[in-house]
Amino acid sequence: MYAAGVPHRTRGKLLGTAACVSAHMVGEATPAVGANAAFAGVVLLSFVTPFEATRPLLRLPSQSISTLEAALLLSFGVWALALIASTSRPAWRTRFTAPWLALVAAMTVASLLSSVSRTNALHMTGRIAAAFGVFLLTVAGVTTQARLRIALAAVVVTGAVVSLLAGLEYLQLAPVLRLLTAFRPGLATVGAQVRAGGSLQYPTIASMYLEIVFAFGLGLLLIELDAERRGRTAAVFAALVLIAEAIALTFTRTGLITMAASLALVGASRYNARGRDRGVVAIAALTAVIGALLFASRSTQSLWLRFTSEGQESWYRAAFVAPADISMANGEAASIPVTLINTGRIVWDSDADPPFYVSYHWLDAKTDRIVTFEGVRTAFDAPVSPGSRVSMAAHVRAPGQPGQYRLVWDVVQEGRLWFTTEPGAVPVMSRAVVAGDRPLTALATFAPPHPTVRPRRFQLWRAAWRMAAARPLVGVGPDNFRLSYASYAGLAAGDPRIHSNNMYLEVLAGAGIAGALAFAWLLWSIARVTRSAVANPASLAIAAAVLAIAVHGAVDSFLSFAPTYVLFAMTLGFAHVNAQLSGLEQRSTPRRRLTTYDQGRTTNDQRLHVHAYRV
Structure with missing residues (x-):
């Protein structure tokens, strides 16, 4: 039996490596049929995640199923059948399992005790449980560095397509705008500026999705550069430029900040490990191109207004x-x-x-x-x-x-x-x-339009703190902030589409102290796993993606949106797998200092090949 996605000349010897990886992760051999089914699910989700249609694919009495949720069910179902056929169990014992299950348990209790909307809170808890399933699917399917590289490439290719759609949306091409109505309600603007979102529901969600994709693309760029695949290197470079331009077109300030942070993290780490090599030069060139495109995509006044004001309220006076x-x-x-x-x-x-x-x-x-x-x-x-x-x-x-x-x-x-x-x-x-002597028309009156209400972030954050203080142990129920923030923010009415604009406060207000502690435990585990991996290109990409999620999560909340929670879960799966593979890599590498030539030419697959040979 051959390992999918692995060059023919190394397939046979890598079977031992795959077995060692699986044994190391779960303490038992995982049959290839289960891993292959899981990997197929990961690739499927990579392609469909940003294309969730607004119209449900299936309506049930108390639940509707979207296209993305259908893809999730299909992936889980095929994987489950493969596990049953092979009489094996999934690799569920990971460093993230205990804190993640603790978070789901805390959110379940908070949902059942919610006085706002028990149904909505349970739906949100189900999303976090589904995210854990995506994580396990990723851990089970991505069993080699080759598969990790393929998964990263699938996400980047899909992100490039989304970015292309965002660029065409910004140009307001009528056929593209009609196509995109299947995925989001309409064109988003701030003032006179169009905020492109491509196929994602909101521009901010599109930015978060593309920030993770951009981080993955940086790692993929270094992987292809080290392997001296010039054509692929050029293609990844072009895709990164396109993705960066799309992030700029979302007009999301934090998106630009996290993109700069990813470039700085990957560039600095590469320089510390290799000095001024081709990878550092490529990152520097990419930074220069992105900087030039940023200032070309928007007027100086628009950029200044966006970065120096919380909203557009002070613009129009x-x-x-x-x-x-x-x-x-x-x-x-x-x-x-x-x-x-x-x-x-x-x-x-x-x-x-x-x-x-x-x-x-x-x-x-x-x-x-x-x-x-x-x-x-x-x-x-x-x-x-x-x-x-x-x-x-x-x-x-x-x-x-x-x-x-x-x-x-x-x-x-x-x-x-x-x-x-x-x-x-x-x-x-x-x-x-x-x-006038006589009326020219009949007098008809109507109510004035409601004034626009846009609560600021600090106002929402204060409301979240007040909510947490009112129900400190279990909160108001997951995802119920948007249904109840108005009274805590001193507003006559709220907009149910508005979240707390802070991922951490959203968890605290929704699930209380119990949920916040479980979430903090999960974040601590993520930080430990991310730091434990060898500083190879894949590790740098995953670290940059985790950093982007952590930073952007401080000013926005994304856990309730399927495209983002699915990609978050896949990112954590990549982090866990990469840390495990890096541990094998460290133990299999001879105890000598690699030369610059060795570091540039030895690929991750070759290192796994060495490990399989030694075993």
Whole structure:
């Protein structure tokens, strides 16, 4: 029987290595049929993880199954059948098993005791249990360095496809936008800037996914470079550039930070181990290319605004100086002199895409009900920079019904937003009397749009702490923060799509101290395993990926999203397997200092080959 993904000339001798690896990991031989089935599942998940359709594949009475969840069930099912056929047990005793099961147990108790939504909390607990299954699947399937390399390559290739879709989305190509509606609701923006997400549900999720892929790609680049496969090296380099550009197009600040951290970690570690070799030069060249593309992808003003403000609330501010009283005939079109001051942080330009215009809303005199919301637009003669003042004649058309009204002045960014609906906006109004013998149209009013509510991170973090203080032992239930944060944050209503924006606080608020301690135990185990591996390219890639998850998790929460928790679990599986293979590698390597030539030419597969021969 041959080991999948292994060169023919080494397959026979590597069978002993595979057996030694399996015995070392579980204390018993794992039949190849189970490992092959598990590895097929890992490869399948690598390809389908970022392509979870919004429409469920199957609807059950209390649960819907998505395309990705169906792929998970298929992978688990095939693996289970293979284990039954081979009468073997999975490799479940790992360094992560005890803390992970402790976390699942704590979350189960918190779910059952939840006063918010027991069903939602149990669903979240099920996701963490499924992630553990993905981890075990990865441990069982990735049994050699060759398979680890194939798995990393599968993730990177898929990430490159997602990145290509994100780039085409940013260009707003109609066929691509129609295609992507199968995976997410619509185009995301911050201000006038498009935030590309490719096939992922939100741009921030896309960024986290691609940050891990980018870290894997750095390790793959060094692997191919050391093996002197020039064509593959060039392909991986190009893929990394594409992935980095996609991270920039998500317009996620932490994504840029973790990408820089991955480059620094891998580059510095490589330099410490090898000095200034081809790998270090390649990482430096990649850093230079990415830096140039970053500044080419966005305007300097956009980058500055994004990095110096928490949200866009301070971007769109205007002060009006307008007549206190206005008299018009019903249906009359008039030009009213107004003065505007740009008190925000973005330039108003009527020639931009999308453009800015001066406009207004007609309100009933005694209530806040809207008579006319979409006022006539008046273009600016020239761009208005922040802090600048402009005087102009605004075009206004009176309502068709005579009476008393209030005229609310506003600035609109066409197709994006009205300044007065932004959080903290203070509207400026003029009293208006509209005269006329008879109404031209019937008077119909409607409620004003709800002001935009965007709680800031610190506000959400304080709410999480208050939630944890109110229910310290078991929390409010996993994933129930988004359903209950409003009262803790002092808000009239909350958005159920908003999480705590902190992975660690999300666990504390949802599962209480018991869940937080189990999660801390798991994180400590991850750190120990990651540090214990030999500093080869695969180890550096995995360490960079773990670092990206840890850093980005401090400002966002991703555990409830299938594409990210699946990739997180696979990453931890890679970390465990790589540490085990590195342990074999250390014991099989002769006790002599390798020369630079040896370090550059000896591949991981050859080292495993040496181990198999010695055994």
